[in-house]
């Protein structure tokens with residue numbers, strides 16, 4: 001089932017503290033964003049990749065795409081000050097029909113077997129996201145004082161990709177801009193315009209590389225997948 005994918009790659013990686021955009025860091029001798037794009041390059045249902053980038057990094061990224069034989073990038077969109085702005089810029093470039101996925105360049109371990117059920121759920125219900133049940137006990141805290149232990153059974157930690165019918169995602173982004181709303185994921189924009197969002201259960205190893213210790217987790221995931229001949 002065909003789809004297009006927006007990949008925001010225009011962050012600064014401040015929490016990673018590497019002094020540069022973390023998606024350009026190497027894992028297994030290959031830049032993080034190339035690992036991510038390869039999944040979509042190799043998925044026959046993916047019709048095009050729309051990459052949000054820092055214009056100052058475009059030459060470097062284009063050279064890496066060429067070196068790694070990534071051919072499905074249809075457009076580069078300029079990154080904005082927030083993830084949401086980067087994605088909105090890319091959304092204005094995509095073909096205005098069908099299913100659009102949004103996937104963080106900083107999540108290189110997406111399991112391609114999950115793409116089809118996600119796209120199918122979005123086609124059926126309008127919006128679908130990958131998520132995993134929260135494993136920790138979660139507490140609300142004020143200052144350093146616990147105010148509440150949150151009932152865990154209904155809590156899910158959300159990931160990307162997130163999949164949407166194009167018209168719903170565009171409407172959600174327009175409304176968010178009009179209301180000056182900033183969300184930490186794309187589905188939150190869709191929820192606030194009253195649309196349903198379906199959960200597709202993902203994998204705990206679909207981590208986002210956010211802080212330095214995530215690089216150690218990434219090495220472990222690569223080691224495991226190498227043994228299973230999946231990386």
Ligand SMILES: Nc1ccn([C@@H]2O[C@H](COP(=O)(O)OP(=O)(O)OP(=O)(O)O)[C@@H](O)[C@H]2O)c(=O)n1
Nearest residue numbers: 008009010011012013014015082083086105106
């Ligand atoms: N203005 C921004 C901010 C983020 N991103 C992208 O959105 C994804 C998830 O964002 P996050 O993990 O927050 O990345 P950074 O913004 O780079 O990290 P930090 O917040 O630590 O600076 C990443 O692939 C990142 O490149 C983006 O395209 N444009």
Ligand SMILES: C[C@](O)(CO)[C@H](O)COP(=O)(O)O
Nearest residue numbers: 104158159160184185186208
């Ligand atoms: C969209 C996201 O990947 C869902 O987990 C995430 O919220 C984006 O990054 P951030 O670290 O929350 O800014």
